[in-house]
Amino acid sequence: MSYSGGFNALERMFNPNSIAVIGASENPFKMGYYCLKSLLNFKGKVYPVNPNHSVVQGLKAYPSILDVPGEVDLAVIVTPAEQVLGVVEECAEKGVKGVVVITAGFREVGGNGLRLQEEMVRVARRSGMRILGPNTFGFVNAHAGVNATFTDVLGELKAGNIAVVTQSGGVCHLFCYDAITQGLGVSLAVGLGNRCDIDFPEMIRYLARDEKTKVIALHIEGLDDPRGFLEAAKETVKVKPIVVYKVGRAKVDREAISHTGSMAGDYRLYDALFKQAGIISVGSVTELFDASKALSITKPPKGRKVALVSVQAGPAIIISDVCKSNGLELPEFTEETRKKIESLLPPMTIRSNPVDLAFAYNPKVGLEAVRLAIQDSNVDMLIMFQLYHPAVPSIAKMLVEVVRESGKPAIVALHAPRNFVKSEVEALEMGGIPVYPTPERAAKAAVYLAKYKQVLDRINKTA
Structure with missing residues (x-):
């Protein structure tokens, strides 16, 4: 027209x-x-x-x-x-x-x-x-x-x-x-x-x-x-x-x-x-x-391999399901990363991929687990999930520097009543980490980042 x-x-x-x-x-x-x-x-x-x-x-x-x-x-x-x-x-x-x-x-x-x-x-x-x-x-x-x-x-x-x-x-x-x-x-x-x-x-x-x-x-x-x-x-x-x-x-x-x-x-x-x-x-x-x-906030990953870190196990399963059903992978960590995470977290937690932080109440320990996961050579991007609870210290704001050092994209699912985590969401997104309120939405966002990388790869092959 x-x-x-x-x-x-x-x-x-x-x-x-x-x-x-x-x-x-x-x-x-x-x-x-x-x-x-x-x-x-x-x-x-x-x-x-x-x-x-x-x-x-x-x-x-x-x-x-x-x-x-x-x-x-x-x-x-x-x-x-x-x-x-x-x-x-x-x-x-x-x-x-x-x-x-x-x-x-x-x-x-x-x-x-x-x-x-x-x-x-x-x-x-x-x-x-x-x-x-x-x-x-x-x-x-x-x-x-x-x-x-x-x-x-x-x-x-x-x-x-x-x-x-x-x-x-x-x-x-x-x-x-x-x-x-x-x-x-x-x-x-x-x-x-x-x-x-x-x-x-x-x-x-x-x-x-x-x-x-x-x-x-x-x-x-x-x-x-x-x-x-x-x-x-x-x-x-x-x-x-x-x-x-x-x-x-x-x-x-x-x-x-x-x-x-x-x-x-x-x-x-x-x-x-x-x-x-x-x-x-x-x-x-x-x-x-x-x-x-x-x-608009972050860059596409280099590949389709996702590290998943969650403070709650149930939502991590949801994220895993959405990722796998849409072509993303949750790879095994390298032996070096696996050993470091196992020495860091208590035995009752899941220390593979996904990583379960349910018993890592120390924010420094949780943050180090995230750093190890995202920096693993088998990983292209990170998804982290956390529900608000006064007994679980948030490590979300500290994620920005860890993610920046890794050079890889990260997505956070952070859920809370009303505006309990508003300042954290703002800090994360200002730092280049998009935040979503549900595990499904965070996982689908990761899928779309990976799809755009596929588009770019196809363009480069035909150029």
Whole structure:
């Protein structure tokens, strides 16, 4: 669907100095109210456009975009569908660089809606203006302080290195709300909506060059340009990982059509496409979040061999099961490592791999066991599990230096009521160790790290 406008066109759109909200409102029951509210903390210029008000939410308002003084880099359009085409034409006349069309009622409803969307595209192509949407929640550029959405709380996103691009605004909100709650940084969050202009291939190419983005997370309902997607993804995975959650997998009586007007298609074809491109495919929003988080915080292992250290035996079995069922190995330690661990820990503990620290109440002893495990020559990465208990001293914060010295990636599963371990989680993730609340999620994160290493190995073999 997209036409080639280049990196610079999207760079200007996602990093505006001035923004107009067309359809801005004082009425909290209208979307235009929230679109403007989301931009009240923007450091650039914000222009409400409403022909019926001279002031909206404390800002001077203008009858139309043509009445706004000076240049406008970005326009957020939240007017009734039948007015959008005329507004887009005025934006083109004004010389606006890009528009976000929040309004729905276009391709996804067919008929006249499809015609209006096609007319919008023609206007954009004549003028060189870019369109995000229609039928989108907008975008957030956390580094630039731009919240061009109808959800003001998304302005709380921490600036980071994960770009999340979705067809569904709801799915993007799920990801971003978890990111806010967990303090995970996001570089860019984009809802493509109907993708009348900006589509997945162009976003992937843009993000491949974006220095603030390390990991690309995608939610896909359907693709209109699978060849363009494949070409863009194959080049991008050479420099940064792509994680995808493809929905619409279940068979229905007729071909599934998404709420953005996209054909869902046969999932087997998508699965083959993702494998050919070197994309990491996941099965839920939670896995999309977890895989992206791991890849953004730490590096992939050199191999698939995992050392598992746990303060509780039961969760260690869960981690072991998940690892082994997904192609990871729990190798035997070298004889030298085994002897050192056996001399360190009491006989009633499990001193092989997994290592059981249940009776190692001395944090120094537990930490030394971790050091021996991760530094073993048979080991490529470490997973550690610990439940909070006042009788069991935590060694989590001391892990950072041990892991750094090893040069290998590590993942921690740390679980506690409420915010009992919040400071430890922050310290670990600042130190390059991703933390998850359950054994399953930690193990699956390790699986995805190893999968990206497989992707890189395949690329190097064919280079």
